[in-house]
Amino acid sequence: MTEAAKSTSPLCEAREVSKLFSARAGLRAGGGRARYVRAVDRASIVIGHGEAVGLVGESGCGKSTLGRLLIRLEAPTAGNILFDGKDITHLKGGALRLKRREMQMIFQDPASSLNPRFSVYSTLSEAIRVHSKRLSARLLNAHIAALLNMVGLPLSALDRHPREFSGGERQRIAIARALAVEPRFIVADEPVTSLDLTSQAQITSLLTNLQRELNVAILVITHNMELVHHICKRVAVMYLGRIVETAPTEILFKKPAHPYTRALLASTLSQDPDDRLKARVLPGEPPSPLDPPKGCHFHPRCPHAQMQCKLIVPQARECSSNHFTMCHFDFDEERESTARAAPTAPKDGDSQM
Ligand SMILES: Nc1ncnc2c1ncn2[C@@H]1O[C@H](COP(=O)(O)OP(=O)(O)OP(=O)(O)O)[C@@H](O)[C@H]1O
Ligand code: SF4
Ligand SMILES: [Mg+2]
Numbered sequence: 001m002t003e004a005a006k007s008t009s010p011l012c013e014a015r016e017v018s019k020l021f022s023a024r025a026g027l028r029a030g031g032g033r034a035r036y037v038r039a040v041d042r043a044s045i046v047i048g049h050g051e052a053v054g055l056v057g058e059s060g061c062g063k064s065t066l067g068r069l070l071i072r073l074e075a076p077t078a079g080n081i082l083f084d085g086k087d088i089t090h091l092k093g094g095a096l097r098l099k100r101r102e103m104q105m106i107f108q109d110p111a112s113s114l115n116p117r118f119s120v121y122s123t124l125s126e127a128i129r130v131h132s133k134r135l136s137a138r139l140l141n142a143h144i145a146a147l148l149n150m151v152g153l154p155l156s157a158l159d160r161h162p163r164e165f166s167g168g169e170r171q172r173i174a175i176a177r178a179l180a181v182e183p184r185f186i187v188a189d190e191p192v193t194s195l196d197l198t199s200q201a202q203i204t205s206l207l208t209n210l211q212r213e214l215n216v217a218i219l220v221i222t223h224n225m226e227l228v229h230h231i232c233k234r235v236a237v238m239y240l241g242r243i244v245e246t247a248p249t250e251i252l253f254k255k256p257a258h259p260y261t262r263a264l265l266a267s268t269l270s271q272d273p274d275d276r277l278k279a280r281v282l283p284g285e286p287p288s289p290l291d292p293p294k295g296c297h298f299h300p301r302c303p304h305a306q307m308q309c310k311l312i313v314p315q316a317r318e319c320s321s322n323h324f325t326m327c328h329f330d331f332d333e334e335r336e337s338t339a340r341a342a343p344t345a346p347k348d349g350d351s352q353m
Contacts, residue, residue, distance in 0.1 A: 009085030011217045012047040012070055012103075012185050017079030018241075019065050023290055037289045039065040041241030041297075042079065044316070047185065050215035054228035054249070056264070057238035058286055063221045066238070067187040070219065071103040072096060083185070101131045104178035108190035110170035114162040120148075120173055121158040124180050131181035147176040151206060168199030175206065179214070189221045204230050225268050229253070234322075237261045240297040241289060243316070247323040257325040260298050296328070304329060 020036040040062045047053050047070075055063050068074040069081060072088055080089045088099055107113040114123060124144045128135065135143065148155060151172040162170055171191065178186055191207060192200040208231045211218050220231055228235055228249065235252045237245040237260065245258040256262045286301075287293050293300055299309040308328060316326045 010046045011049045011084055013082040014043055014045045014066065014070055015080045016042045016044055017069055017076045017081065018042055019069055019074060020077045035290055038241050038292055039289060040069065041292065043241065043243045045236050045243055047217050047219055050217055051234065052211050052218045052220065052232045054232035054235040055219055055221045055238060056228060056235060061238045062241045063238055064189050067189055067219055067221050071105060071187055101181050102184045104181065104183040104186045106174055106178050106186060106188040106191050109194045110174040111162065113174055114170060116162050119159050119161055123173060123177055127177045127180040147180055150179060150210065151176045167195045168202055171195060171203050183216060185217045187219045192224060192227055207231060237264065240287060240292055242297060242326060244326045245324065251323050257319045257323065258327050259302050259304055
């Protein structure tokens with residue numbers, strides 16, 4: 001690929017990616033026939049260079065799995081993962097480790113993601129050592145001091161261990177560790193969920209500033225819409241393994257197109273901020289990823305569902321500039337209940353796999 005072509009590629013992309021997990025024995029049915037949890041179902045998402053994208057949706061819809069697929073901590077069952085225009089779907093061994101230097105993950109619970117036996121110095125020097133060429137002691141120490149400064153921790157933190165810090169401080173250490181290798185892409189999976197409200201605000205502000213200063217691309221997986229609003233320029237909404245809507249953040253909040261997004265936002269705005277989106281957003285159980293509904297996955301809970309929704313998988317289509325929805329219909333803004341137009345024709349392969 002030429003340099004020119006490379007620079008126009010998104011930084012990270014999932015194309016029609018699926019991930020099936022083999023179901024536990026207790027979940028098997030049909031006389032022991034192997035069954036699979038369809039955690040991600042032909043999902044496509046694009047993250048540009050230096051772009052901050054949010055990924056939201058109810059618990060269990062596949063957000064973490066998609067995040068792990070994007071940085072190839074998991075291998076997809078089908079579809080492709082591209083990084084900087086190169087297909088990394090089947091990368092293995094040393095080549096994959098080399099690529100991972102450019103991608104990092106920040107987890108929900110820094111207490112369990114940090115090694116309790118490692119001091120902050122050991123944690124950061126180990127991260128640098130695993131991913132980079134050997135540095136002289138002087139350069140290594142300067143790099144570590146700069147990282148601490150970036151995340152707002154004093155040099156006196158270096159000799160201390162994770163148990164000696166608060167949750168917010170531990171998340172700062174985890175962020176410093178992720179930044180240690182100067183990644184181009186970070187997946188932050190519920191980075192503030194385990195923190196108290198004050199720490200949530202501080203870490204949100206830290207991540208926002210760092211993302212902008214360092215121009216690192218970030219996928220923020222969260223139930224917290226304030227975090228999305230603060231950091232992300234664009235948001236993707238996931239339902240039962242599929243990306244059902246993507247839009248610039250302001251547009252998504254003001255004019256959500258997909259019935260699921262509308263329900264999700266309505267629920268979010270009425271819930272306690274500590275537990276947002278974890279509440280059931282609509283009557284009825286979310287269907288099981290072991291046996292997802294045919295057609296539009298959302299049809300059993302959708303107030304607008306019609307016959308074709310039960311039979312045909314909607315295609316993602318652009319309903320306004322850079323705003324995509326995976327619904328057969330457009331909805332009249334004034335009278336939401338009135339669905340009009342049915343532009344999606346059945347296509348080969350649209351039925352469930
Ligand atoms: N390793 C695994 N083996 C079997 N099933 C799995 C595995 N990882 C995830 N799943 C299943 O895949 C589905 C998606 O899980 P995932 O953790 O990606 O959801 P999530 O959207 O991140 O949920 P949450 O918001 O609760 O973190 C769930 O049904 C989950 O039980
Ligand atoms: S395709 Fe049908 S069931 Fe699915 S969200 Fe749109 S109206 Fe509802
Ligand atoms: Mg998760």
